[in-house]
Amino acid sequence: MNYGKYKNARNASWQCLIDFNVSSLPVMVSKIAKASNIAIIKNSAVDLLKSDKSGITIFQNKKFYIIYNDAENSRRCRFTIAHELGHIFLGHLLINTPEYKIFAKREDNESEANVFARDLLAPACVLHELKAFTTRDIANLCNISLEAARYREQRMRDLETRNAWYLNPLETEVRKQFDDYINSKRADK
Ligand SMILES: [Zn+2]
Structure with a gap:
């Protein structure tokens, strides 16, 4: 699957939630990878990452392998895997190394992959419907780090001020898919 035609990483994240039938939080990134025949590998098993790196994707024999730094906490690992799924x-752009291909290091691609990861793991319309606006609520619902949730909180504040939801049919579709989940969460309150 290639969402490259969606110039916009946000739209790609919506399409991904729809295609993989994600209907509740936290989003299971490993399930999405599995369904896409992408292998997820702990770095402790292969020792391929430079020590300061969170993850890398390699492409070998027509298959993608996401290697993540499992020395980091699981919430961070989820973000790393979602970020790598974004690149894929x-x-x-993939470039050659002697043994396999890797993604070219480009700043705009890194920020696109981050937007994809953020929007995939913490879909704004779901947070909006659940009125989950605090860092802590967002972190717990989405199973992401406090650091990532803090960014999301700021973004949610902007989006709530703008108050322009469901202008894109993909977002409407995501909202529909999460309907049962949103209703059950609202009933819990
Ligand atoms: Zn990256």
């Missing part, structure tokens, strides 16, 4: 689904 957005069809970012």
